Amino acid sequence: MKAHFDNFNLIEQPLLVNEAGLLIYLYTNHLAANNKNFFSFEDSYPGFNYSQDMNLTSIDTAFYNNKSYTDFIRNIKKETLPHLEEFFNDQNEDILNLFYIFTENDGNYLPFMAGVFQNINVTSIEDFSYELFDLVFNLSFLRYIGIDIDDPELKSTTIKEWSKKALKSDFLSLIASLPYEDKFSMALLRSFSNKKSIYDRLYPLLEKICQILENNFPKIQDEFMDHFEKIKKDDYKKVSEVIDQVGLASFLSKRDEPFNIYGLILAPNMTMIQFISEDYNDAFIKFGIYSNKDFVEKENKLKYISQYLKIIGDPTRIDILDLLKEKNYYAKELSDKLYITPATLSYHISQLHVCGFIGAYIEGRKTYYYLRRPGFEKVIEELTEFSKDIKEEDYGKES
Secondary structure, eight states, rough: OOOOOOEEEOOOSHHHHHHHHHHHHHHHHHOOOGGGGOOOOOTTTETTTTTOOOOOOEHHHHTTTTTHHHHHHHHHHHHHHHHHHHSSSSOOOOHHTTSSOGGOOTTTTTOHHHHHHEEEESGGGGOOHHHHHHHHHHHHHHTTTTOTTTTTGGOSSSHHHHHHHHSSOOOOHHHTTOSSSSHHHHHHHHHHHHHHHHHHHHHHHHHHHHHHHHHHHHHHTHHHHHHHHHHHTTTTTHHHHHHHHHTTHHHTTTTTSSSSEHHHHHHHTTTTEEEEOOTTTOEEEEEEOSSHHHHHHTTTHHHHHHHHHHHHHOHHHHHHHHHHHHHHHEEEHHHHHHHHHHHHHHHHEEEEEETEEEEEEEEEEEEEEEEOOOOHHHHHOOOOOOOOTTOOOOOSSOO
């Protein structure tokens, strides 16, 4: 019988620290962009292929000339710009570098520091304690330097316990095999020792940005609340579809507490889901305030499905899928067959998992992986929809 989960908790307040971190990320994108001379910070947004071509696009193009929303974003960016410029003006380079380090050097996803902020789920700067920052930072750090969260020797019931065990690892031996430039590898290593300094320097900047966000939030509040109303009116159908897509239903059915649902403001068309392992209760889903079907349908359907195509097109992931077509494998079997580290396998597995191409289950102390249809069906469905719009001409016809 198919597992069902319907215990949801809507967090109908913006995650101010999360959003402030994303705003810093947008600024660091602007600093690194190839075409930043053509766009002011206020008028820009990372292009759809930003991680490949490092080019910005117009904020109007990015959000289909949604005037109320783009005016809101422009105003926030304009007010925060002096604070961001002051913070990064020939200083805090160590923090800047942390916004340029990507998992396995893959720029399709949020970099290290932006990922840290995406896991700081508090609605007020006052709740952003060093203890919380330390816990989330450690989790991200350990995963980036190659610690395998599915390592049977590290199995624990909480993220805090897992981190405590994992922090006893030999970091220096792991750093040597990282896929980054030396300066980024060293920046990552040093960041662990400098966590308190990083937190102390960032807090005043985040405090100012959070105040700007809070002051401007009333301009977008109706859309933010409407976003949650749509989720409720649809009886959480959208949430259930995402859960089914990535095969999380059986995992969530084991939870006692509700599954938190958040709203994203500065990433208005994004859907983000977080689950660590079946051993942990740390899981949530975030929807951008315009990430409904009507908004998505305005996008080019090939752009919408491009992340699936990129993920399924990676040679290592193709090898993983080919192996799983033979039978279900547990993690160490897969890494041994592919001659890759467990941490690299974990990275590729997470990308396949979140798109619904594979699922996972635990037997004893081993995590097994298996193929699932939803991800493949999604690709076929979107490509089929795209092909319906093609007006084919018979160019071979005799004139």
